Amino acid sequence: MSIVVKDLNYVYNPKSPFETRALHNVNLTIEDGEFVAIVGHTGSGKSTFVQHLNALIRVQSGSLVVNGINLHDKKCDLKKVRSLVGMVFQYPENQLFADTVAQDVEFGPKNMGMSQEEIDVCVKNAVELVGLDWETVKNKSPFELSGGEKRRVALAGVLAMQPKVLVLDEPTAGLDPVGKHEILTLVKKLNEEQGVTVIMVSHDMNEVYENARRIIVMKDGAVVYDTTPEDLFALEDEIVKMNLEVPYMAQFCNYLRKHHVKLPKGVRTVDEVLKAVNALKGGSNV
Numbered sequence: 001m002s003i004v005v006k007d008l009n010y011v012y013n014p015k016s017p018f019e020t021r022a023l024h025n026v027n028l029t030i031e032d033g034e035f036v037a038i039v040g041h042t043g044s045g046k047s048t049f050v051q052h053l054n055a056l057i058r059v060q061s062g063s064l065v066v067n068g069i070n071l072h073d074k075k076c077d078l079k080k081v082r083s084l085v086g087m088v089f090q091y092p093e094n095q096l097f098a099d100t101v102a103q104d105v106e107f108g109p110k111n112m113g114m115s116q117e118e119i120d121v122c123v124k125n126a127v128e129l130v131g132l133d134w135e136t137v138k139n140k141s142p143f144e145l146s147g148g149e150k151r152r153v154a155l156a157g158v159l160a161m162q163p164k165v166l167v168l169d170e171p172t173a174g175l176d177p178v179g180k181h182e183i184l185t186l187v188k189k190l191n192e193e194q195g196v197t198v199i200m201v202s203h204d205m206n207e208v209y210e211n212a213r214r215i216i217v218m219k220d221g222a223v224v225y226d227t228t229p230e231d232l233f234a235l236e237d238e239i240v241k242m243n244l245e246v247p248y249m250a251q252f253c254n255y256l257r258k259h260h261v262k263l264p265k266g267v268r269t270v271d272e273v274l275k276a277v278n279a280l281k282g283g284s285n286v
Contacts, residue, residue: 003030003053003165003197008062010048010221022048024221026062032164035191035198037212039205041243045221046201050167053199054085067164083112086163090170092154096142101127101153104142108161119160126160127153129194130186148179155186165197166190172207184211209233209247210269217242229268249273 010023023045030036038046051057052064052071059072067084069076089095098104105126109119124134130152137145142153151171158166171187172180188211190196202208208215209229217225217232219242225232233239233250234257240246249268256263256277267276 002032002065002067004063004065005029006063008049008052008059008064010045010052010057010060014060022221023052026221026223028216028223028226030197030199033191033195033197034214035188035212036200036214036216037208038199038201038216038218039203039208039244040218044218046218047169048221049218050087050169050199050201053165053167054082054087056087079112083161084163085165085167086158086161088155088158088166088168088171090173092158093142093147093150096150096154099141100139101132101142101145102138104153105157105160108157112161122160122162123156126156129159129190130156131182132156148175148182151175151179151183152186155183159190163196165199168198168200170202171200172202172204180207187211205233205245206247206249209250213266217244230265 005026005028008023008026009021012018012020012022026045026049038050040046048057052059053066055071055076055078062072064071066081069081069084071081096104098107102123106119106123109122114122124138127134127137132149132152137149137153142150145153166187168187172183175183184207187198187200191198200208200212212229215225215227215229215232216223224242229250230253233246234254236246236251236254249270253263253268253273256273261277261280263273263276267273
């Protein structure tokens with residue numbers, strides 16, 4: 001399943017004194033199974049772009065095709081699109097509403113018209129997939145759970161619809177370091193083991209650097225960079241000029257490369273860099 005974007009434009013409040021161009025000639029393709037981060041300063045067009053992906057914002061100009069479905073077509077099957085592309089907004093736990101976890105997670109599958117038998121299987125699988133024990137939480141009120149558990153339930157509600165693409169808008173906002181690590185580990189597992197395409201919007205460049213395999217940088221509604229984390233954050237001066245942070249590990253890896261320490265491709269986390277440096281020194285690789 002691929003997402004193909006050609007000359008996508010979007011203007012808020014067109015033909016009014018408040019007219020604002022949010023997207024300008026966006027062209028890109030996201031292939032099945034990718035882990036893509038979309039970054040940029042506030043107002044760069046990130047949220048507007050990702051809300052196009054499951055037709056929360058309809059295409060004004062240009063072309064957007066998701067798994068062969070043209071979202072510019074006014075008669076396109078929105079239910080089908082939204083079953084393919086699951087959207088998890090910032091602070092998704094604020095959208096929890098049901099009396100029990102089971103009832104909350106099954107809301108999406110019910111609206112998709114699944115049979116009760118299918119719903120029961122999907123809901124249980126989704127709850128277990130996010131690392132919660134089904135028997136322990138199914139009859140609990142979601143409001144009795146911890147912050148991290150609430151976010152997992154909200155994510156399970158999206159995963160229960162079995163999307164092929166998972167769009168996450170600031171998925172770790174408001175979580176403590178342990179909660180952030182748990183959510184990012186889960187998202188990475190979904191991508192690597194379940195084959196779910198992940199598109200993550202984030203202001204945290206450290207999270208982006210260590211988890212994404214491709215980074216799209218937006219500025220003034222346009223794509224200005226579309227490359228690997230290593231190549232992007234090697235451009236430290238350019239990144240700072242765009243008011244973005246250069247990740248700590250990127251700074252360290254850049255320092256090593258400037259001093260002729262050649263790291264293997266894809267080495268970005270603390271553990272990965274430590275193992276690589278030890279291996280180069282002939283030391284322990286654990």
